[in-house]
Amino acid sequence: MTRASILPTADEVRAAAALLSGRVRETPLIASPELSARAGGEVLLKLECLQDGGSFKVRGALHAMLALDDAARARGVVASSAGNHGIGIAMAAERLGVPATVFIPASAPAVKRETIAARGATVVATEPTYDDAERAARAFARETGATFVSPCTGRTLLAGAGTVALEVMTARPDVATLLVCVGGGGLAGGVGGYLHEAAPTVRIVGAQSVRTNAMSLALASGQATEIPDLPTLADGLAGLVDEEMLAQGQAALDGIVTVAEAEIAEAIRWLQQTHGVRVEGSGAVGVAALRNGRVRPSAFPVAVIVSGANIDAARWAAIVAGDTP
Secondary structure (H helix, E strand, O other): OOHHHHOOOHHHHHHHHHHHEOOEOOOOEEEOHHHHHHHOOOEEEEEHHHOHHHOOHHHHHHHHHHOOOHHHHHHOEEEEOOOHHHHHHHHHHHHHOOOEEEEEEOOOOHHHHHHHHHOOOEEEEEEOOHHHHHHHHHHHHHHHOOEEOOOOOOHHHHHHHHHHHHHHHHHOOOOOEEEEEOOOOHHHHHHHHHHHHHOOOOEEEEEEEOOOOHHHHHHHHOOOEOOOOOOOOOHHHOOOEOHHHHHHHHHHOOEEEEEOHHHHHHHHHHHHHHHOOOOOHHHHHHHHHHHOOOOOOOOOOEEEEEOOOOOOHHHHHHHHOOOOO
16 A cells, blocks of 8 residues: 555645634644753644644544535444544534444543543443454444544545644744654554655654554554553553554654653653643653653654643642652
């Protein structure tokens, strides 16, 4: 599968940005002097944790649902999610008047489950793991005729996600390295599709937890990869990498690194203490990678996408207080 066939084009991302204008937030891109000093060059933080729903996911979910015809909308949509994609789906469905069902793992944080339900979507949390939830969601789509909206694949979804990169490069055309959080590669695929055409010299580096490292293993082996379902602060990056996700990662990423759970907790704490932002583990992996030297950029400025903000309050407070996660 070629890059051209699987990633959205820069024009598709621009069209998505036009369609989403006024429907999603243009999030801040801020300087991080302390992180810049540590990394050896200018570092900027793209605060998608301040996006509607707390993550970039609403961009892709809403764009994918806007592409559905009236008949498909009437049949409804179904999604599998570790949480944030489900929130994006529920928000988009609420705005467009589309019935939505979201399958999440039983271990998903309560804040994510409650936010999905509060937006009017039906939540199914009977499956033990994310991969089980995805299989159940796809079966539900086959049985009911609802449209399955993947959290990680599909050109319309990726084009919506790619609008993050367009915003970064519009604000700072000199950005030379983009650091993205990676689970199934939806964000990487979207920003890669845009940057490879619009700013081909920008290096795209992924970051994930050592406990959510399916993409790292898949890229190393060149094969679809399943991993154990382990407790992690980066629950939003959990799950397998199938062949399509792998192809996206291969097409989009110039490199990928993993960070330890303790490093993620430290990054969550640092982001609150230094920049006053609440970030879940999945959104903190890029900052953790820079702070611990897992990524040593050769070209600056570096922009880090920080997404999302949905972490249970008690767990977040304990991490910020310095307790063991």
